[in-house]
Amino acid sequence: MTWLAALPSAWIVLETGLKLYAVGTVPENRRPASSSAWLLLILFLPLVGFPLYWLIGSPWVRGRRHEVQARTNQLLAEVNAPLPQLPDGVTVSDGLASVVTMNRRLTALPCVTGRDEGLYGDTDDYFAALAGAIGAAREHVHIEFYIVARDDATEPVFQAMFEAVRRGVQVRLLLDHLGSRKYPGRTQMQEALTAGGVQWHHMMPIDPLRGRWRRPDLRNHRKLMVVDGTVGFIGSHNLIGAAYGSAANEKIGRRWKDLSMRVTGDVVTSLQSVFLTDWFTETGELLDRTTYLIDQPDLLPGDRDNALQLVPSGPGFPTEPNLRMFTALVSQATEKISITSPYFVPDESLLAAITSAAYRGVRVELFVGEQADQFLVGHAQRSYYRALLTAGVVIHLYPTPTVLHGKYLTVDDAVGVIGSSNMDFRSFGLTYEIMLMGFGGSMVARLQANDDEYRAVCRELTLEEWDAQPWHARYIDNVCRLTAALM
Numbered sequence: 001m002t003w004l005a006a007l008p009s010a011w012i013v014l015e016t017g018l019k020l021y022a023v024g025t026v027p028e029n030r031r032p033a034s035s036s037a038w039l040l041l042i043l044f045l046p047l048v049g050f051p052l053y054w055l056i057g058s059p060w061v062r063g064r065r066h067e068v069q070a071r072t073n074q075l076l077a078e079v080n081a082p083l084p085q086l087p088d089g090v091t092v093s094d095g096l097a098s099v100v101t102m103n104r105r106l107t108a109l110p111c112v113t114g115r116d117e118g119l120y121g122d123t124d125d126y127f128a129a130l131a132g133a134i135g136a137a138r139e140h141v142h143i144e145f146y147i148v149a150r151d152d153a154t155e156p157v158f159q160a161m162f163e164a165v166r167r168g169v170q171v172r173l174l175l176d177h178l179g180s181r182k183y184p185g186r187t188q189m190q191e192a193l194t195a196g197g198v199q200w201h202h203m204m205p206i207d208p209l210r211g212r213w214r215r216p217d218l219r220n221h222r223k224l225m226v227v228d229g230t231v232g233f234i235g236s237h238n239l240i241g242a243a244y245g246s247a248a249n250e251k252i253g254r255r256w257k258d259l260s261m262r263v264t265g266d267v268v269t270s271l272q273s274v275f276l277t278d279w280f281t282e283t284g285e286l287l288d289r290t291t292y293l294i295d296q297p298d299l300l301p302g303d304r305d306n307a308l309q310l311v312p313s314g315p316g317f318p319t320e321p322n323l324r325m326f327t328a329l330v331s332q333a334t335e336k337i338s339i340t341s342p343y344f345v346p347d348e349s350l351l352a353a354i355t356s357a358a359y360r361g362v363r364v365e366l367f368v369g370e371q372a373d374q375f376l377v378g379h380a381q382r383s384y385y386r387a388l389l390t391a392g393v394v395i396h397l398y399p400t401p402t403v404l405h406g407k408y409l410t411v412d413d414a415v416g417v418i419g420s421s422n423m424d425f426r427s428f429g430l431t432y433e434i435m436l437m438g439f440g441g442s443m444v445a446r447l448q449a450n451d452d453e454y455r456a457v458c459r460e461l462t463l464e465e466w467d468a469q470p471w472h473a474r475y476i477d478n479v480c481r482l483t484a485a486l487m
Contacts, residue, residue, distance in 0.1 A: 416437070
C-alpha cells in the first residue's frame, strides 16, 4: 500500500520535471508560434503532447539522410563553384542580387539561364506535354512526383514511359510512398512499372517490417521531370487525374486546378541535380554527373529567355530556403505582389512582410480556393484573413468545387517564382519542395497573365463579409491555426 500510495507523488514529480525540461528545450531553433503550440500541448495534455513531440517534434532529418544531404550539397557546391553569381550579361537590382546570393548560399545552386517554353494550366494538356517529351527521349527520362497514379488521364504518360524503355531509353521514377499510397490500382501500377522496365523507387518509404521507418509527416512533395538533360518540367501538378481518383469528386465536378512550366537551357541542369540528389538518397546509387549534368549554351535574358534559379528546400535544409526567398522578395516590392497558394498559413516573418507591403501602399493580391480540400489547413488559412484584409490585401476566392492548387508568386514586374511549395508550415520545414525563380524574360508576364484568368472567375472577399462570420467559425479557425504550427 505504501508503494502504491507513492505513485501519484512520483508521477507529479516526473511530470513537473518533464514540463520544466520542455520549457527549456522545445523553443531551441524553433519559430515562436511553433514553440507556443508545442508547449501548450505538452503542458495541458502531457500524455498526448510528450509522445507526439518525441515522434514528430523535430522537423529535421537525422542519421543517414542528413549525411547524404550534406554530401550531395557539397558535391553541388563543387560542381557549381566555377559559375558566376549571375550569368554573363544579366543585370539586376541590388535587392534581387542579394536574393540570388542568398539562394545560392543556402542551396548551392547558381542563377543560370533558361528558356520559358510555356505554362500548363490544364491537366490533360500537361500530361500530353509530358508524354510528348518522353516520346522524343533518346537517352534518359527522370520523373519525380509526390503522387503517381495510373488512370485514364495519366495513361498516355505511362504508355510513353513503356515505349521509351522499349527504345532503349533509361526511365527512372521516384514517387512518395505515402503520397501515392491511397489511390486506386497502386499495386497493379507498381507491377506494370516493373514489368515495363521502369526503374522506380518510393521516396521516404515507411516499411517497419523491412527496417525502413520514416517520420510519416516528413514527405517529398516535389514535382519535376527531366528528359535527356535538355528539357525540364516543374510546377504543382501531381501525376494523377484532375479529380484525384475519387468518384465523389467526379460526381460533384471537383477538379484540382494546377500550374506547371516547361523549360529548356542551363536551368535543366539544376533540375537534374535535384533529381540526382533524391535518387541517391533513396537508392544509394550516385549517377554519373558527367553523363547527366549537361552544360548548355548560355542565353541572354529577354523575350522567352530568362535568368533562372532553382531553389530546393525541405527537412534536409534547416535554413528554410523557400521561406527566406518568399519573405525577401515580398519585402522588396514597391508596386504589386500576387500570391497563389492553395494552403496559405504563413509564419510570422512572411505575414509581417506581406501586411507591411500592403501598408506601404503596395497592391497585394492573394488567390486562394473558396473552400480548401483539407479541413485543418483550410480553417487555419481562414484565421489569417482578417489581418490580411485589414492591411488592405485583396483576397480572391476561386469558386468551388474547383480546388485551386497552383503555387506561384510575382513581385512588381520584376521577378516570378513557380513550383511545388505552398506557403504554409509544412512546406517550409516538413516536406521536400522545389521552386523556380525567374526574371529578365517572359516568365513574369506569363504568370501575371495567368492571374488575369484566375481573376476573371474569382470573387473578392471583403472585410465586411468576413466580419459577419459567426463566432463559432472563428473559434474553429483559430484552433486549427494553433495545430498548424505543431512542427
